[in-house]
Each structure stands twice: as C-alpha cells, then as structure tokens.
Amino acid sequence: MLxxxxxxxxxxxxxxxxxxxxxxxxxxxxxxxxxxxRIGKYMELELDTDNRQEAEERLQQMCEKLLANTVVEDYRYELEG
Amino acid sequence: MLxxxxxxxxxxxxxxxxxxxxxxxxxxxxxxxxxxxRIGKYMELELDTDNRQEAEERLQQMCEKLLANTVVEDYRYELEG
Incomplete structure (x- = not known):
C-alpha cells in the first residue's frame, strides 16, 4: 500500500x-x-501496490488522462512510504 | 513578501x-x-509582509474565518521564505 x-x-x-x-x-x-x-486541487490517494516505480508511472497516467486538464492545468505528485 | x-x-x-x-x-x-x-483544496497566497510570526497568525485567522469550513474540514498551512 502506497x-x-x-x-x-x-x-x-x-x-x-x-x-x-x-x-x-x-x-x-x-x-x-x-x-x-490561486486555488488548485489537492488529492490524497491510497494505491494497492508496493512497487514505487510502477506507482509513479501509473500516477502520471492518471494525471494525464483524468485528474488534470493539461491544457490549462499543471500537476505534480508525491509518493509517501 | 511571503x-x-x-x-x-x-x-x-x-x-x-x-x-x-x-x-x-x-x-x-x-x-x-x-x-x-479524497479531494481537498490547495491555495497559494502571496502576503505583503515580511513578519513570519504575524503572517502565521493572520493565515490561521483566514482559515478559521473564510478559507475552511471547520465543521467538516481540516486545514494546514506552510510559509515559504
């Protein structure tokens, strides 16, 4: 769990x-x-995986596909232990 | 400016x-x-003061009075240099 x-x-x-x-x-x-x-969104997720590298790749895909509108929004993410 | x-x-x-x-x-x-x-709000502010202690107190007042609904929301803030 990450x-x-x-x-x-x-x-x-x-x-x-x-x-x-x-x-x-x-x-x-x-x-x-x-x-x-300026107001943005802040999301806390729990991911059912222990592979940090895979989790980072999947998070980036989530942001690109659904969580952010990259035409007008920027995103960044952090993984915790 | 903080x-x-x-x-x-x-x-x-x-x-x-x-x-x-x-x-x-x-x-x-x-x-x-x-x-x-879970989704929350994320705000970036620029404050026209150089007094960190005063800025912290004012930020707490802003959160209590206007930025957060403390019945159902928690808040936290960070000051940068």
Missing part, C-alpha cells in the same frame, strides 16, 4: 476567477495583505 | 462524494489499484 498526494494547479498564464473571488472576500473582511491567491 | 500554501481537506469522518466519483472514474478507465481517494 500513499500519494497529487496537486493540480491552474497554469500561471490562465485566469483563476475563483481565486480572485476568494482574494476579494479576504480583502473585504480585512485581510488586505493578500496580494494574490 | 508565500504561503494552504491545504483544506475534508475530515476523515465526513463523506467525500467528489472523491468517490473520481475514484469510480479512475476504476472505469483501468486504474483499479486506487483504494481510496
């Missing part, structure tokens, strides 16, 4: 209206020091 | 229907090794 963490973020060149809205909400309640805010 | 990362996750005792749906989608395209999958 645990993995996947981070999917919107590319820097792409607008993030959700982040802009949350930044505006923070400003409106007094957190004016927030100069920028 | 950069911060905020992770908001659904508490273990709370159902995560979005995660269940994504897990099902992964299974249906052949990634049957995924035993569990």
């Amino acid at each position: 645990k993995a963490k996947v981070y999917v973020t919107i590319k820097q060149s792409v607008l993030d209206p959700q982040g802009v809205a949350v930044q505006g909400a923070l400003h409106s309640v007094g957190f004016r020091e927030v100069e920028s805010l | 950069k911060a990362k905020v992770y908001v996750t659904i508490k273990q005792s709370v159902l995560d229907p979005q995660g269940v749906a994504v897990q099902g989608a992964l299974h249906s395209v052949g990634f049957r090794e995924v035993e569990s999958l």
Whole structure:
C-alpha cells in the first residue's frame, strides 16, 4: 500500500476567477495583505501496490488522462512510504 | 513578501462524494489499484509582509474565518521564505 498526494494547479498564464473571488472576500473582511491567491486541487490517494516505480508511472497516467486538464492545468505528485 | 500554501481537506469522518466519483472514474478507465481517494483544496497566497510570526497568525485567522469550513474540514498551512 502506497500513499500519494497529487496537486493540480491552474497554469500561471490562465485566469483563476475563483481565486480572485476568494482574494476579494479576504480583502473585504480585512485581510488586505493578500496580494494574490490561486486555488488548485489537492488529492490524497491510497494505491494497492508496493512497487514505487510502477506507482509513479501509473500516477502520471492518471494525471494525464483524468485528474488534470493539461491544457490549462499543471500537476505534480508525491509518493509517501 | 511571503508565500504561503494552504491545504483544506475534508475530515476523515465526513463523506467525500467528489472523491468517490473520481475514484469510480479512475476504476472505469483501468486504474483499479486506487483504494481510496479524497479531494481537498490547495491555495497559494502571496502576503505583503515580511513578519513570519504575524503572517502565521493572520493565515490561521483566514482559515478559521473564510478559507475552511471547520465543521467538516481540516486545514494546514506552510510559509515559504
């Protein structure tokens, strides 16, 4: 059993209206020091395998095929022990 | 200027229907090794301050007040240099 963490973020060149809205909400309640805010997804997975190399390859395939929209999003992943 | 990362996750005792749906989608395209999958939010912030201690306190306030729903979500944050 391996645990993995996947981070999917919107590319820097792409607008993030959700982040802009949350930044505006923070400003409106007094957190004016927030100069920028971008929102992404964070996923925790449990994989039924003990082969780290295979798990990394499979994670990359999952991200490319389903977890991230690579036109507008970047992804990265980490495997835990 | 300090950069911060905020992770908001659904508490273990709370159902995560979005995660269940994504897990099902992964299974249906052949990634049957995924035993569990939970989805949270990941935020990158830039803060207009150089005081790390103040920034940490302010981040905690932001999470408690606006970024996380502490009834059903946990949060954690990291400050970068």
